[in-house]
Amino acid sequence: MSTAAVALFLPMTAGVALAQSSGFAIEIGPGTDPYSSTRIGARVFGTATDPAASFVRGCQGAMIPEASGAAFEVTDRMETLAFTAAGEGLRSLVVGSPNGLYQCALADDEGFVSTQLAGVAPGRYTVWLGGEEGSTIDARLFASERAVSAMELFGLNVARLGEPRAGRFVFAASAETGRQDLVQDGVLYANTEMRPLAPESCWGYSQFDAADAVLTLDEDGDDFSIFAMSDRDLVMAVVDPSGQVHCNDDVYQLNPGVTLTGAAGDYQIFVGGYGQGGDGSTYDLYTSVGAPAFSNAIVDLDGAPRAGTISFDLSDAGQGQLLATGPVHAFDPVNLLPMSSDCRGYTDLSAPDLVMTLDAAEPMISLYARSETDLVMAVRAPDGSWSCNDDSFELNPGLSFTDAQPGEYLVYVGAYMSDVTGEYNLYASMGSPNWGGAVPAGGSMAPDSLNVTAEPTVGTLSFGPDTLLDPRIIFDIEASTTEAFGMGTGCAGFISPSQPDLVIDAQSGLPQLMIYMVGDVDSTLAVVGPDGQIYCNDDFEQLNPGVMIPNPQPGPYAVFAGSYGGDGGLATLGVTIASPQWVMDREH
Numbered sequence: 001m002s003t004a005a006v007a008l009f010l011p012m013t014a015g016v017a018l019a020q021s022s023g024f025a026i027e028i029g030p031g032t033d034p035y036s037s038t039r040i041g042a043r044v045f046g047t048a049t050d051p052a053a054s055f056v057r058g059c060q061g062a063m064i065p066e067a068s069g070a071a072f073e074v075t076d077r078m079e080t081l082a083f084t085a086a087g088e089g090l091r092s093l094v095v096g097s098p099n100g101l102y103q104c105a106l107a108d109d110e111g112f113v114s115t116q117l118a119g120v121a122p123g124r125y126t127v128w129l130g131g132e133e134g135s136t137i138d139a140r141l142f143a144s145e146r147a148v149s150a151m152e153l154f155g156l157n158v159a160r161l162g163e164p165r166a167g168r169f170v171f172a173a174s175a176e177t178g179r180q181d182l183v184q185d186g187v188l189y190a191n192t193e194m195r196p197l198a199p200e201s202c203w204g205y206s207q208f209d210a211a212d213a214v215l216t217l218d219e220d221g222d223d224f225s226i227f228a229m230s231d232r233d234l235v236m237a238v239v240d241p242s243g244q245v246h247c248n249d250d251v252y253q254l255n256p257g258v259t260l261t262g263a264a265g266d267y268q269i270f271v272g273g274y275g276q277g278g279d280g281s282t283y284d285l286y287t288s289v290g291a292p293a294f295s296n297a298i299v300d301l302d303g304a305p306r307a308g309t310i311s312f313d314l315s316d317a318g319q320g321q322l323l324a325t326g327p328v329h330a331f332d333p334v335n336l337l338p339m340s341s342d343c344r345g346y347t348d349l350s351a352p353d354l355v356m357t358l359d360a361a362e363p364m365i366s367l368y369a370r371s372e373t374d375l376v377m378a379v380r381a382p383d384g385s386w387s388c389n390d391d392s393f394e395l396n397p398g399l400s401f402t403d404a405q406p407g408e409y410l411v412y413v414g415a416y417m418s419d420v421t422g423e424y425n426l427y428a429s430m431g432s433p434n435w436g437g438a439v440p441a442g443g444s445m446a447p448d449s450l451n452v453t454a455e456p457t458v459g460t461l462s463f464g465p466d467t468l469l470d471p472r473i474i475f476d477i478e479a480s481t482t483e484a485f486g487m488g489t490g491c492a493g494f495i496s497p498s499q500p501d502l503v504i505d506a507q508s509g510l511p512q513l514m515i516y517m518v519g520d521v522d523s524t525l526a527v528v529g530p531d532g533q534i535y536c537n538d539d540f541e542q543l544n545p546g547v548m549i550p551n552p553q554p555g556p557y558a559v560f561a562g563s564y565g566g567d568g569g570l571a572t573l574g575v576t577i578a579s580p581q582w583v584m585d586r587e588h
Contacts, residue, residue, distance in 0.1 A: 025071035025124055028143050030078045037145035044070055044085070044141050048131045052092050052104065055128065059104035061091035062133035069096065069126040072143050076122055082147035083127050084114040086154070087139025092130040098123030110160075111139070112150045151208050152196040158239060158268055162210035165189075171217045171287060173224065179293040182213055183285035188232065190273030194247065197237050202247035204235030206272030211239075213285055215267045226269060227257030227292035230283040233274040241265025249274065251342070252333060257292035290338065295349075297332040301380070301410060303351025309408075312358045312365065312428055318579055319514065320427045320434040322550035323411075324354050325441050328373050328422040330415035337378055337412065339386030345376030347414025356409045356428060358382075368398030368433035369413050370440040372489070373422030376414045382407025390416060396440075398433040425550065436540035437514070437548030444488030446534040450526070452558040454499035460556075463575050464507025470576040473502060477519060477561050479568035484526055484536065484560075491536035493524035494566030500528075500558035504575055508554040515559060516546035516580040519571035522564040530555025538564065541582050 031038040046064035053059055055066075074081065083105075085093050090111035096102050098121065107113035117125075129137050142148045166183040173180035189207035196202075206212075215226065228234050236256035238246045241263055248256040254274075260267070271283050286293070307324035316322075329348035336349055347353075358365065369375050370393075377397035378388040382405045392398030395416075401409075413424050423441035427433070446452065458475050478501075480494040506513055517523050525545040527535045530553050540546030543564075549557075563569060574580060 025073035026143070027073045027075050028081075029075035031145060039142060039144035039148070042070060042141045044129050044137060044139050046137045048133055048135050048137055052094065052130045055094045056102045056104035059092050059094060059130070060106060061130035063094060063128040063130040064137055066128070069128045070141060072125045072127065074120055074122050074125060078120040078145065080116055080118055080145055081120040081125070082114060082116040082142075082144050084142045084144065084148040085129055085139050086110075086112045086150070087129070087137065089131045089135050090129060090137070090139050091132065094128045094130070096126040098125065110150065110154060112153065114147045116147050149192050149196065149208070151192070156197060156208065156239065158243070161208075161268065164211045164214045166213045166285070168214045168216065171215055171224065173288050179286045179288035181284070181286055182215065183283070185282045186212060186271065186285060187278070188230065188271065188273055188281040188283050189278050190276055191278070194235060194237055194270070194272055198245045198247055202237055202245065203249065204272045204274045205276045206235070206237065206270045208270065211268040212271045213269045215269060215287060217262060217264045217267070219264050221262035222289055223259055224262050224287060224289050225257050225259045225292040226267065226285070226287050227251070227255065227294065228271050228283045228285045229255045229294065230281060232281040232283075234283060235272045235274050237270040237272070239268040241267070251292060252294045252335060255294065257294075259291060291336060293336060295332045295336055297336060297349045299336060299338065299349045300351055305352045305355045306348075307354040307426070309355040309357060312356055314430070316511065317365070317428055317430045319512070319548060320429045320437040322512070323356060323426045323428050325423060325425050326353060326413070328371065328375070328413065328415050328420065328424055330418055330420050334376055334378055334388060334412065334414055337386060339378070339388065341386070341388060343376070343378055343388035344390060345414045345416045346418040347376070347378070347412045352410040353413045354411045354426060356411060358404060358406045358409065360406050362404045362430065364400060364402050364431050365404045366398060366400040366429050366431065366433040367409065367411060367426070368392065368396065368429070368435070368438065369424045369426045370396045370438045371422050371424040372440050373420055373424070374416040375424055376416055378412040380410040381405065382409065392433065393435045396435075398435075400432060436537055436546055439535055439549065440489055444534050445532050446528040447487050450487070450497045450528060450534075450558070450560065451499055452528045456500040456503045456558070458502045460503040460505055461575070462505045462507065463513070465509045470574060470581070472572055472574045474570070474572050475501065477501075477521070477523065477563050477568045477571050480562060480566050484524060484562055487526060488534035488536050490538065491526055491534070492538040493562045493564040495524070495526055495560040495562035497560065501561045502559040502573060504557040504559060506552050506554055506557055510552050510577055511550075512577055513549040513552040513557065514546065514576045514578070514580060515557070515573070516540060516544065516582075517561060517571050517573045518544050518582055519563065519569055521567060521569035523571055524562045524564055526560040526562070528558045528560075529553060530557070541580070544582060546580055
């Protein structure tokens with residue numbers, strides 16, 4: 001007599017009863033976690049004795065005896081229930097439902113077979129596996145909410161793939177021509193999990209009956225990239241000629257790309273969606289030399305810098321040397337620069353914004369920029385290494401270089417979002433960035449509530465390049481309940497808006513104007529220039545405020561002194577073009 005048995009080999013759900021079919025059934029129900037579907041695995045052994053056609057007309061092969069079917073007890077209604085089997089010589093699978101109906105699914109030439117039921121009612125479902133008459137069945141059987149793919153059981157067999165859906169292509173990209181278009185408006189298929197390709201790095205869904213495209217390299221070459229773009233969140237997998245799988249999700253926004261060693265051979269490309277389902281979405285597929293060229297822009301490191309070439313000035317860099325003021329250009333992705341790190345944001349790659357030269361090695365220098373726009377910055381050091389930054393201080397970028405080598409520093413300034421406009425001030429300093437002395441280009445305008453034309457409380461003083469001694473004025477900060485918060489960037493505390501405390505008449509030719517204050521209380525400053533722009537600071541040095549204005553316009557600068565708490569108190573205000581003297585002798 002022929003016998004058959006069902007034996008557990010891989011239970012995937014805790015708390016599920018497992019037993020042989022003789023008087024027992026394996027319980028299965030819908031998963032409680034929407035991100036982890038139910039799956040139960042079993043091993044089926046037996047001899048194929050009963051004609052498959054006696055179960056379902058037209059079904060092929062012979063089945064294990066009817067009494068030895070694998071029984072599954074569905075405990076609650078399931079939206080879908082799939083039965084998947086794989087084994088050498090397997091020809092068919094039959095499912096019997098509680099309502100007495102049977103259905104047959106035929107296996108492929110690898111011995112893989114799968115069928116899926118929809119709207120599954122509770123009750124007992126029995127599965128029989130079949131092969132050639134008299135053959136021994138030894139197969140894996142899965143009951144699951146989602147069908148198990150052949151790729152998950154056997155791995156991806158490139159030799160069994162059909163013709164690529166979007167065609168075959170020969171690599172022809174170069175550094176001179178930029179990227180090569182492979183597919184435009186390709187139809188996105190996102191049906192089967194990509195995870196089995198490489199569980200640690202592949203996620204999302206694609207379709208694996210064929211590759212979306214095949215790219216051929218005729219000979220070994222430089223590193224190159226394959227990447228895709230779409231309005232939908234894409235994923236990608238590439239199988240290289242050695243069979244190694246390379247996966248990516250979001251290398252640039254929601255678009256995937258992989259960078260590969262240029263080995264000759266065929267590259268199988270699978271484009272998919274992070275979420276399941278095609279929904280009519282399309283994608284564009286490209287290749288390029290080096291990093292993914294998500295823009296057609298050509299990087300020209302030798303282009304004439306837009307703001308020129310400027311030398312690092314040791315005398316100015318102590319408080320922050322203003323290198324350049326310029327417009328923000330933000331239309332090429334920063335990560336197209338030849339750097340190893342991932343840098344977000346956009347700039348103009350046709351040339352650097354500025355080249356700064358350093359004549360001698362320094363222990364540490366910094367490059368940093370301020371703007372009303374959310375900036376990013378990338379810098380190439382003299383040794384060819386790249387660095388990038390987004391938000392070092394608020395929304396402003398800054399980079400520090402220890403053991404800074406002499407030579408040229410190529411500086412690219414851009415914005416975090418594409419196609420935004422604005423202006424930036426770019427600075428260099430010894431040591432760390434001097435954010436307190438940096439002001440945004442095109443800064444805030446003073447509100448009408450500040451009466452800048454009123455007679456100042458203390459008086460007016462003239463200050464220019466020929467001023468022999470830096471002025472230092474001792475006076476009382478008036479108590480106030482008028483908030484400076486919101487008047488402009490960096491404005492804080494409480495000031496008296498009806499009249500300035502002091503007016504500084506700046507003469508032409510000043511490289512910078514530094515106004516600072518030491519108070520007996522936590523002090524704050526607001527300075528309004530002759531063009532109506534307001535400059536504010538709270539804590540430049542500990543609790544002492546300072547405002548540094550590079551290349552100041554000649555004319556009156558109205559100074560409103562205040563305290564953070566509004567209480568007022570004694571203070572000493574200084575004006576200089578050099579380093580502030582924070583410790584002041586008030587008796588002189």
